[in-house]
Amino acid sequence: MAQNIYDTPEFFTNYSNLLRSQKGLDGAPEWPRLQTFLPGSLQGSRVLDLGCGFGWYTRWFHEHGAASVHGLDVSQNMLDRAREMTDPETYKGITYLRADLDSKDIPLLTDAGDGSVDMVFSSLALHYLVNLQELLAQAYRVLKPGGTFVFSVEHPIVTAPRVMGMIDVQIKDPRQAAGEGESEVLQRKIWPLWDYQVEGLRETNWLGADGVHKQHRTVTTYINLLLGAGFALTGFDEWCPREGELDGRPEWVNLREKEMVKPTFLLVRATKSKGAV
Template sequence: MSQNIYDSIPFFESYSKYPRMEKGLAGASEWPLLETMLPSSLVSKTVLDLGCGDGWFSRWALDQGAKAVCAMDVSRNMLSRARSLSPPDRYSAITFHQVDIEVLDGPGGLDPEEETYDVAFSGLALHYLVNIEAALRQVFRSLRPGGLFVFSVEHPIFTAPQRPGFSKKTGAASQDWPLSSYFAEGEREVDWLGAPVRKQHRTISRYLKTLRTVGFEVVVVDEWGVSDEDSRKHPDWPNDGGIPRFLLISAMKRVQ
């Protein structure tokens, strides 16, 4: 089962102060790049949102004309927040489900025999999964032929070190990120917001190979990091020495 750190009250209260929670879509720094990887139109599409958090993507998809959105998350706290932000008079076509997305073929999960969705999306959730191949296989089966899966994860350069942390040389304007253990895939435990959080480090090639193994055709691979322009527009964003923070991938279920 995936770690459910967001149902820890102290952790959730701390996380609720993050821009992603306070600003929704506007607080997701990588969103403008992710948006370009999605279909140009979601009108009448059925959408799957894996690790939906407070539901920001689900609401956006419905606002873009999607017919229905199935939103899944393991956290009761996140789903409660998502429902409170999604008034039924406007977002009745979103259904929220408490599901461990690592076990999508379990109770309340996906029907592995049914090609239900046109688009699947996951924002910064898959790097928590131990058995990502099983989850991707279920996503693949749930998509209609021609369906698109778009997701983001923490960049493998960011998840690789066993003891992650920035370092700064005396007099330097930016910080460095010492890279180590890149090819040593597996669990990493980091202290975040005062709690031990478990993540799974995978190389970029592992993500791509696993997608192809389950049947996907990789369409776009991109990376997001704070650029000089971003630093000028958002002086509150940390100057991190130009390392990539997020890996963004889109993959298609080909029409046979």
């Protein structure tokens, strides 16, 4: 079973205070770019939201035409909050169900008919899973030909270090030409890239909790798992803020210093061939 840290009271309280928990999609800086990976129209579609959390994306899909959206999450706290925020009269096509995405028997996924789903979506959940290969195979099976699997994960550069966090360093200015006297010393923040090629479990401290489990995979592994499942890679973005992208958002002022240093998220669109069976 996947670790369920979100049902730990203190951790859930800290998570609930995050900007993206408070403001939803408006608090998720990667959302505008991830949104471009979605199908041009969701009208009448059936969508699975894997790791739905508070249901921000689930509700957005319903608001933009999806006939049914099924949100799955391992955390009862997450699902309780999602249901509180989802008016049943307004969102009649939404259902929430507790499910362990690392299980071989995932409700509404393993029991879905072949080719019965238009889009499978997941935001920042797949990097928790051990059995990702099996999940991708199930997602491919249930998608209609031409259907899409859109997801985001923490970028492997973020998941690789066994001790996470920016480091302050002093380096000599490499731009200064040789022979011009002593090089100027620059103060820089760097993200240490440790053990990138060593895949597997990372136990990190996050939101005040020790031993938070995440699964580190390289970019190559993510791509090869998708290709091995039968998908075509049709969208790919190593998300890092672009120049000016954070302007006008004072709540993101701290992101300018740390997020410009590294790609933070990996955004992916994978498509099932229209000729697939």
